[in-house]
Amino acid sequence: MIDPFGRAITYLRVSVTDRCDLRCVYCMSEDMTFLPKADVLSLEELERLCAAFIRLGTNKIRITGGEPLVRRDVQLLFGRLGQRLGQGLDELTLTTNGTQLVKHAEALRAAGVRRVNVSLDTLDPARFAAITRWGKIEKVLDGIAAAKAAGLHVKINAVALKGVNEDEIDAMLAWCGAQGHDLCLIETMPMGDIGGDRTDQYLPLSLVRARLRQRWTLQGTDYQTGGPARYYDVAETGTRVGFITPMTHNFCESCNRVRLTCTGTLYMCLGQDDAADLRRVLRDGATDPELDAAIRLAITRKPKGHDFVIDRRNPAPAVARHMSLTGG
Numbered sequence: 001m002i003d004p005f006g007r008a009i010t011y012l013r014v015s016v017t018d019r020c021d022l023r024c025v026y027c028m029s030e031d032m033t034f035l036p037k038a039d040v041l042s043l044e045e046l047e048r049l050c051a052a053f054i055r056l057g058t059n060k061i062r063i064t065g066g067e068p069l070v071r072r073d074v075q076l077l078f079g080r081l082g083q084r085l086g087q088g089l090d091e092l093t094l095t096t097n098g099t100q101l102v103k104h105a106e107a108l109r110a111a112g113v114r115r116v117n118v119s120l121d122t123l124d125p126a127r128f129a130a131i132t133r134w135g136k137i138e139k140v141l142d143g144i145a146a147a148k149a150a151g152l153h154v155k156i157n158a159v160a161l162k163g164v165n166e167d168e169i170d171a172m173l174a175w176c177g178a179q180g181h182d183l184c185l186i187e188t189m190p191m192g193d194i195g196g197d198r199t200d201q202y203l204p205l206s207l208v209r210a211r212l213r214q215r216w217t218l219q220g221t222d223y224q225t226g227g228p229a230r231y232y233d234v235a236e237t238g239t240r241v242g243f244i245t246p247m248t249h250n251f252c253e254s255c256n257r258v259r260l261t262c263t264g265t266l267y268m269c270l271g272q273d274d275a276a277d278l279r280r281v282l283r284d285g286a287t288d289p290e291l292d293a294a295i296r297l298a299i300t301r302k303p304k305g306h307d308f309v310i311d312r313r314n315p316a317p318a319v320a321r322h323m324s325l326t327g328g
């Protein structure tokens, strides 16, 4: 599928639940209301949509959320999608907060998952509890160890937060280096009401990179994982550090992704409100060709890019929905 700006759409991110066992301060408010079950697609419906995307040229699927591993029976979906690896699908992966990885790592590997992104913004237990509002870091560290032991390649995702973890990014790069994990840093994006002002948390990664360069030798590389990060080799550790900079650099030109929510809403852009209701198409009894046509039509509406801006005079989110709905 080629969008109106000539970009091939080959990467689907699927949020399988909006629920989560944590409440990261930049992502959710403490008293989030979650979707009623009836609105959420069944695993069979999710699989049918994924199959349609694979038919239409999608070769990479990332399962995300909310927290994907809190969805009951999610391994059934991994198992079914894993069977499509090598048959149109090249990569099946997930983004997780890691709290349930001890339980799931082996099954993920058996389903064909080879790489997993684990979100971890700090190595300090008290800070972790504050950022996630109640999380226990040991569970995540145990989960990461379990993933590694199961033979999964782990990448650590950290949101760079001003005044929260900016003094620790250096130490996190050292820790990731010692553990053999790549580190990917992300700027906060103004998505969804979080019950506070997010402009206080915004830290431009251009600044973080300049600071890291004072201690580490960062060599630009062409390494790509099919996502939006720009990677550097860290000479001292032999691992990589990536930067996802939606705010300071327009990451839209090479966008190859669309996002499906757990309600079957297809967002063609993380930062725009336009969406296609694929649940309605499914539940109206569409045939496969009709479903494919609805997806193709949605892709013709993919916009050129997002309009995120950090505006201190207007701290309202740029898009009303939360990242946990669209999937990070």
Ligand code: SAM
Pocket (backbone or CB within 6 Å): 020, 026, 027, 064, 065, 066, 067, 068, 095, 096, 097, 117, 118, 119, 157, 158, 159, 186, 187, 188, 189, 190, 191, 323, 324, 327, 328
């Ligand atoms: N629960 C899983 C996790 O935390 O990895 C998957 C979903 S989470 C929404 C995916 C990623 O989005 C996480 O790395 C999280 O840190 C990031 N994220 C959430 N809200 C964000 C925001 N407003 N700006 C930037 N990144 C955000």
Ligand code: SF4
Pocket (backbone or CB within 6 Å): 020, 021, 022, 023, 024, 027, 028, 065, 066, 067, 097, 119, 324
């Ligand atoms: Fe949950 Fe992930 Fe959002 Fe944190 S970032 S609240 S772990 S969905």
